[in-house]
Amino acid sequence: MRTKSRTRSIIIWTAVALVGAVSWGVVALVRGEQISAAWLIAAAVGSYAIAYRFYARFIAKKVLGVDRKRATPAERLEDDVDFQPTDRRVLFGHHFAAIAGAGPLVGPVLAAQMGYLPGTIWIVVGVIFAGAVQDMVTLFFSMRRDGKSLGQMARDEIGPVGGAAALIAVFSIMIILLAVLALVVVNALAQSPWGMFSIAMTIPIAFFMGFYMRVLRPGRVLETTAIGVSLLLLAIAAGGWVQESGGSVADFFTMDATTIAWCLMGYGFLASVLPVWMLLAPRDYLSTFMKIGTIMLLAIGILVTLPVMENEPVTKFASSGEGPVFAGALFPFVFITIACGALSGFHSLIASGTTPKMIESEPQVRFIGYGAMLMESFVAVMAIIAASIIDPGLYYAMNAPAAVVGDSVQSASQAVNGLGFAITPGELQAAATAVEEETLVARTGGAPTLAIGMSQIFSSATGEGLRAFWYHFAIMFEALFILTTVDAGTRVGRFMLQDTLGNVWKPIGRVSWKPGLWATSAIVVGAWGYFLYVGVTDPLGGINQLFPLFGIANQLLAAVALTVCTTLLIKSGRLKWAWVTGIPLAWDVAVTLTASYQKVFSDNPKLGFFAQRDTFKEALDAGEVLPPAKDASQMQAIVTNTTVDGILAALFALLIIVVILDASRIWIKAIRARAPLPTTEIPPEPATIVAPAGLFWTEEDRAMLAEAEAAAANGGRSGDGREREEAGAGRSSP
Amino acid sequence: MTLREAVSGVRWYLREVSGESAYDHYVEHLRRDHPDQPVMSRSDFERRRMRMRDEKPKARCC
Numbered sequence: 001m002r003t004k005s006r007t008r009s010i011i012i013w014t015a016v017a018l019v020g021a022v023s024w025g026v027v028a029l030v031r032g033e034q035i036s037a038a039w040l041i042a043a044a045v046g047s048y049a050i051a052y053r054f055y056a057r058f059i060a061k062k063v064l065g066v067d068r069k070r071a072t073p074a075e076r077l078e079d080d081v082d083f084q085p086t087d088r089r090v091l092f093g094h095h096f097a098a099i100a101g102a103g104p105l106v107g108p109v110l111a112a113q114m115g116y117l118p119g120t121i122w123i124v125v126g127v128i129f130a131g132a133v134q135d136m137v138t139l140f141f142s143m144r145r146d147g148k149s150l151g152q153m154a155r156d157e158i159g160p161v162g163g164a165a166a167l168i169a170v171f172s173i174m175i176i177l178l179a180v181l182a183l184v185v186v187n188a189l190a191q192s193p194w195g196m197f198s199i200a201m202t203i204p205i206a207f208f209m210g211f212y213m214r215v216l217r218p219g220r221v222l223e224t225t226a227i228g229v230s231l232l233l234l235a236i237a238a239g240g241w242v243q244e245s246g247g248s249v250a251d252f253f254t255m256d257a258t259t260i261a262w263c264l265m266g267y268g269f270l271a272s273v274l275p276v277w278m279l280l281a282p283r284d285y286l287s288t289f290m291k292i293g294t295i296m297l298l299a300i301g302i303l304v305t306l307p308v309m310e311n312e313p314v315t316k317f318a319s320s321g322e323g324p325v326f327a328g329a330l331f332p333f334v335f336i337t338i339a340c341g342a343l344s345g346f347h348s349l350i351a352s353g354t355t356p357k358m359i360e361s362e363p364q365v366r367f368i369g370y371g372a373m374l375m376e377s378f379v380a381v382m383a384i385i386a387a388s389i390i391d392p393g394l395y396y397a398m399n400a401p402a403a404v405v406g407d408s409v410q411s412a413s414q415a416v417n418g419l420g421f422a423i424t425p426g427e428l429q430a431a432a433t434a435v436e437e438e439t440l441v442a443r444t445g446g447a448p449t450l451a452i453g454m455s456q457i458f459s460s461a462t463g464e465g466l467r468a469f470w471y472h473f474a475i476m477f478e479a480l481f482i483l484t485t486v487d488a489g490t491r492v493g494r495f496m497l498q499d500t501l502g503n504v505w506k507p508i509g510r511v512s513w514k515p516g517l518w519a520t521s522a523i524v525v526g527a528w529g530y531f532l533y534v535g536v537t538d539p540l541g542g543i544n545q546l547f548p549l550f551g552i553a554n555q556l557l558a559a560v561a562l563t564v565c566t567t568l569l570i571k572s573g574r575l576k577w578a579w580v581t582g583i584p585l586a587w588d589v590a591v592t593l594t595a596s597y598q599k600v601f602s603d604n605p606k607l608g609f610f611a612q613r614d615t616f617k618e619a620l621d622a623g624e625v626l627p628p629a630k631d632a633s634q635m636q637a638i639v640t641n642t643t644v645d646g647i648l649a650a651l652f653a654l655l656i657i658v659v660i661l662d663a664s665r666i667w668i669k670a671i672r673a674r675a676p677l678p679t680t681e682i683p684p685e686p687a688t689i690v691a692p693a694g695l696f697w698t699e700e701d702r703a704m705l706a707e708a709e710a711a712a713a714n715g716g717r718s719g720d721g722r723e724r725e726e727a728g729a730g731r732s733s734p
Numbered sequence: 735m736t737l738r739e740a741v742s743g744v745r746w747y748l749r750e751v752s753g754e755s756a757y758d759h760y761v762e763h764l765r766r767d768h769p770d771q772p773v774m775s776r777s778d779f780e781r782r783r784m785r786m787r788d789e790k791p792k793a794r795c796c
Contacts, residue, residue, distance in 0.1 A: 078763065078767070080759070080760045080763050080764070081786060084759065086750075087750060089747065090747070090750040090751050093747075093751040094751065098792070098793070098794060098795060099795045100795065101794060101795045101796045102796060103795070103796030174793075177796050181796065213780070214780075214781075214784075218776050218777040218779075218780040218781075219753075219754060219756070219757055219776055219779070219780040220754065221752040221753055221754040222748055222749065222752055222754050225752065275784070275788055276784055276787045276788050276791075277781075277784040280787075281784060281787065284794075285752065339796075340795075340796050344795065344796065346793075346795045346796050347795060349793055349795075350793065350795060353792075354792055481794075484794055485794045485795070485796065488791065488792065488793060488794040489793060489794065491791035492791045492792070492793045494791075495790075495791050511788070511789050554796070
């Protein structure tokens with residue numbers, strides 16, 4: 001019996017490995033003809049399956065030593081607030097909804113300027129060896145410490161200097177992240193009454209849902225969300241009517257980028273000071289539902305229509321570093337740009353804090369930490385597919401900054417031809433008309449490009465007539481959850497600020513003290529608002545300038561998380577396994593420091609912030625105006641922006657170096673000590689909850705359950721009622 | 735799996751993941767572990783849950 005299932009397992013996994021390997025072969029080696037997106041999907045999924053089955057299992061069992069007989073914080077400290085043993089499938093949903101956002105959708109779209117191959121390889125290889133490892137290991141160590149945050153772990157395990165650096169890193173990435181995401185929304189909504197109307201309507205819809213759930217039907221989330229989603233779809237359709245009517249309502253919702261930026265700042269402030277039940281919580285329900293729904297729809301769309309890749313596997317910009325979307329060569333900038341889909345430092349904030357307090361059973365860190373990140377990586381693969389199936393000429397016309405493509409279809413067509421791709425002014429106009437937008441020229445930020453790709457996939461399944469609807473559906477979906485990230489992020493930033501300032505002056509730390517609340521909210525909104533405004537008005541193109549900073553900040557946070565993980569492995573006497581997080585750390589540090597170095601010291605004015613600054617400063621002093629600036633004040637703006645950006649890039653690099661140096665002090669100490677150093681791990685207590693380690697019940701899980709039930713007829717608890725029935729009924733697991 | 739089981743499974747999942755069933759778990763937890771404590775009404779429970787979200791904001795990732 002055992003050998004039979006073992007043989008079957010070997011056959012299945014050999015088949016999976018073969019499919020993955022053949023698909024990679026096709027993706028990487030076929031030249032001169034277009035390949036189907038199906039090969040990318042098969043290569044990715046095959047690799048994920050192997051990685052999850054073998055590498056993640058090895059990390060869980062050998063490196064971390066997960067112990068199903070050890071009680072998790074959720075079990076030991078169960079209350080009805082934070083610590084709640086939660087079904088693994090439900091927690092997977094929560095965790096995935098918290099980590100997935102616009103990052104894995106936007107980054108790969110921009111990285112498509114290097115071709116689909118480098119991006120896809122990094123999304124898949126990066127997640128397997130870096131991103132998913134970081135998420136799972138952070139989750140594990142935080143779980144063993146009752147859900148401590150990354151900042152606390154850095155302070156406890158490394159020291160006050162490393163801890164402070166980690167805290168600054170967290171706060172500054174938050175600010176840059178919010179600014180860049182808001183910038184993506186602005187670029188998607190500018191001059192588009194359809195998009196602007198639909199997204200504006202989400203505010204009254206959220207208010208309505210909030211009151212409905214508060215007063216009429218407390219806690220009825222599902223029916224409220226169903227009503228909200230119906231209203232939302234209506235708002236998207238109504239946006240089309242508003243735009244077609246062309247009357248004063250349409251004029252009102254036709255806003256330029258600067259106006260939208262100010263509206264977003266006002267909105268962010270409002271969302272941060274209003275109680276969550278009014279605006280934030282209902283929006284969160286809406287955006288989570290839309291997010292999961294649309295991701296599933298996109299997966300089905302790609303699998304049904306199986307589009308072919310129009311983009312080249314590797315473009316010339318990979319080696320020349322002269323790409324119009326963002327400057328710099330493949331190494332390090334493809335890794336900086338993709339960020340979230342492969343390795344996202346931000347996830348370590350979710351993996352330490354909320355999720356570890358809800359895990360039922362230790363082995364589940366693999367399914368939740370590693371598994372959810374694989375899913376996020378799959379979203380990134382779909383995004384790079386969506387960006388690569390559209391005509392490359394259109395891609396560059398949309399994603400190059402206005403400084404390159406100008407503001408008319410003629411100038412854009414010319415510029416695209418200059419880049420070595422082809423699109424006629426007529427084709428560009430037709431593409432905009434097909435989705436009922438004024439223009440698609442220089443619609444940077446990734447969101448409009450993704451929306452074009454998605455509308456192409458969906459309309460090939462549902463008919464051409466719905467193309468404009470699908471485009472605006474995709475825009476709405478991205479804007480909706482970016483805005484949810486913006487208001488949740490503003491709140492978290494405000495909370496961190498209140499917490500820190502509260503150490504200096506008590507009243508400001510009190511969440512209920514209104515003036516403190518307003519002041520700290522205003523500071524946080526002011527900080528990201530500054531970068532948003534700069535990004536919107538930057539003559540060189542905000543995305544081109546700021547996205548690399550966002551990527552660097554995110555990878556910096558990943559370096560902090562991986563340093564904490566590596567430190568903990570070494571301190572707990574697992575030096576021989578330290579490479580598991582040590583190698584991704586070394587890679588991440590190399591990427592991030594190289595990128596910061598080039599951004600600070602490169603003498604190429606397209607790449608280096610200070611070289612850029614010098615060029616424009618000299619010209620300004622000589623009284624000249626250099627394009628793309630149109631006048632002296634724009635020249636001055638470029639000088640100021642590049643100074644700020646350059647200082648930030650240098651600061652990020654400095655933070656990494658401080659954290660690593662401070663940690664290596666501990667590493668040396670721990671290696672010399674010959675015995676594990678004390679850590680803040682909570683001593684073990686026996687578990688009574690028996691729950692399956694993965695998605696399905698295995699023989700091992702059932703044996704544990706039977707053992708537990710025999711041992712304590714009334715003491716043992718299995719996952720929940722449903723599970724007990726399933727397991728008891730002896731349904732075989734696939 | 736019959737259609738009925740599938741529908742009830744999906745319903746169970748949505749209720750759990752959306753937090754609609756949080757109140758049920760709270761009542762169950764209180765009855766099991768603290769039978770002496772009074773049970774809050776659904777409205778009070780949901781208000782307290784929202785107040786706690788106010789006080790401890792959770793990040794959404796990029």
